[in-house]
Amino acid sequence: MTATVAPVRPAGRADEPAPPARPAARRRISVGRLLGWIGIVLLLVIEIVPLLWLLLSSLKGPAEFSTKPMWALPDGLHWQNYVDAWVRGNMDTYILNSALATFPAIALLIAVGVMAGFALEVLKWRGQNGVLLGFLVGLMVPTQMILLPLFTMYFHAQLLNNPLALILTYTATGLPLTVFMMAGYYRSVPREMIEAAVVDGASIYRVFWSITLPVLRNAIMTIAIVQFFFFWNDLLFALTFMGSNDSKTIQAGLLAFIGQYGQTEWGPTFASICISIVPTLLIYLVLNQKVMKGLTDGAVKG
Incomplete structure (x- = not known):
């Protein structure tokens, strides 16, 4: 049985470009994109919260408007x-x-x-x-x-x-x-x-x-x-x-x-x-x- 020797890879030269870096596991969120998402969330809150408050207020009883805060949930559904x-x-x-x-x-x-x-x-x-x-x-x-x-x-x-x-x-x-x-x-x-x-x-x-x-x-x-x-x-x-x-x-x-x-x-x-x-x-x-x-x-x- 004859043994074989694995070929030796030639050493890289100094001027040879470095291998490309691996992509990061997570993409870094830019500041502009983060501010954009914050603006969208604020707009949704401005649009949805008044409608939600209006709907909840329409289901309150007469006494709840004077005895409870305006943002309080209704005690029941007064259809x-x-x-x-x-x-x-x-x-x-x-x-x-x-x-x-x-x-x-x-x-x-x-x-x-x-x-x-x-x-x-x-x-x-x-x-x-x-x-x-x-x-x-x-x-x-x-x-x-x-x-x-x-x-x-x-x-x-x-x-x-x-x-x-x-x-x-x-x-x-x-x-x-x-x-x-x-x-x-x-x-x-x-x-x-x-x-x-x-x-x-x-x-x-x-x-x-x-x-x-x-x-x-x-x-x-x-x-x-x-x-x-x-x-x-x-x-x-x-x-x-x-x-x-x-x-x-x-x-x-x-x-x-x-x-x-x-x-x-x-x-x-x-x-x-x-x-x-x-x-x-x-x-x-x-x-x-x-x-x-x-x-x-x-x-x-x-």
């Missing part, structure tokens, strides 16, 4: 507050009035805003920049300045305590922002797509219905949801034009829980506030992906 808010507080009537004023206004606003944005951004005609500037000026008009003229007009037209007054007001006040946003979204539509359709013989109406509208579907949905939040939570116009109890919207109806000399039933009041935010919360939870997509559609020009 009677929601029954009182719905029955004695006429929440069903207020929600119906808000829906009758909000949804027709959104439909009219989107119809006019989509067509105006198409005319101002896609079509070429004399004076379009001046018209767009006029819509931008409408964004700078304070809401308080138009209350008295609108109230006078609606009084002579006998439109007070009528949902039509809110529909016209919401449409007029929301149109500048809608047109401005739609013009930006139309600017992101590839011009090659529109030019190809025109070369193929498509008319202006065909380009509008079959080319641009399908592309801007998420953007239109985003504008509709943003305006829905504004209209549903409106208090100023509702208090000005809706004086009777049967015509009040949900935000104006919440003031009905404040009794004489400032006496307030806090349990039903908090319950009614919880009821009022349910529609906006549900709509956002269902359509939040479309909202995020629509917000980024106009950011980069196609």
Whole structure:
């Protein structure tokens, strides 16, 4: 039997590069990333804690608001507050009035805003920049300045305590922002797509219905949801034009829980506030992906 000797490896040279270091077991968290996570947690706390406190307060009994701290947990679940808010507080009537004023206004606003944005951004005609500037000026008009003229007009037209007054007001006040946003979204539509359709013989109406509208579907949905939040939570116009109890919207109806000399039933009041935010919360939870997509559609020009 012959023995074999293992070959001896040559010694490394001094100028030979050192082997790469092994990756660390844990990635070191940078200071910027840590601050970012702390900011996100703070924002979540700011958003969630008030909602949680509102929900717990809506389940407290009448005596708990005067005998216990405001952050104390309820002794029991007083669901009677929601029954009182719905029955004695006429929440069903207020929600119906808000829906009758909000949804027709959104439909009219989107119809006019989509067509105006198409005319101002896609079509070429004399004076379009001046018209767009006029819509931008409408964004700078304070809401308080138009209350008295609108109230006078609606009084002579006998439109007070009528949902039509809110529909016209919401449409007029929301149109500048809608047109401005739609013009930006139309600017992101590839011009090659529109030019190809025109070369193929498509008319202006065909380009509008079959080319641009399908592309801007998420953007239109985003504008509709943003305006829905504004209209549903409106208090100023509702208090000005809706004086009777049967015509009040949900935000104006919440003031009905404040009794004489400032006496307030806090349990039903908090319950009614919880009821009022349910529609906006549900709509956002269902359509939040479309909202995020629509917000980024106009950011980069196609």
